[in-house]
Amino acid sequence: KQEVTQIPAALSVPEGENLVLNCSFTDSAIYNLQWFRQDPGKGLTSLLLIQSSQREQTSGRLNASLDKSSGRSTLYIAASQPGDSATYLCAGGLAGSGNTGKLIFGQGTTLQVKP
């Protein structure tokens, strides 16, 4: 059974700090990995999508990497800002399931960036 784990569960940093959020998955048979942001009581906002053939994706201050062999993905946030405060979720798309697009989510990392 595919499981996705995110560490740490919560993180508090001062503004301006660079930080790394970790995501690990038990089954390397994923065909993509997606990072989302969720503000309290809201839906999910897609941040980055990495296909299994790729190693990383970048968008602005965000960089996500994927290492299928080790079952890990990281989300790097540069020069953090208070507006980055949110819960960050990673989700793996499973291969071998007919590429349904079904995503398996981690529990999320709740980030607080203090001014």
Place this chain on the structure above:
Amino acid sequence: DTGVSQDPRHKITKRGQNVTFRCDPISEHNRLYWYRQTLGQGPEFLTYFQNEAQLEKSRLLSDRFSAERPKGSFSTLEIQRTEQGDSAMYLCASSLRTGEDTQYFGPGTRLTVL
């Protein structure tokens, strides 16, 4: 607004009542997904549609749950005889064509069963 929309945003109901939620995907998106999220957890997959065909259902989707996507456009999720354990955020997502495409999520419907 061209994103995924969901209605209602909040629903409070008494145990035993039926509720129905609606999701309007991004125009021209063939795939539509339903997920459920409880407090402090990541979303869990419920079901998905390719156009009007419902192609997979999770074991989480008991026989009290039914989803439809008539004409391959909007989708509805109905819960019959609601239970307190059904209280959660119900999220809808759509993607363009394949399972490898980015999924775009709606704002969710928060259900509270008293």
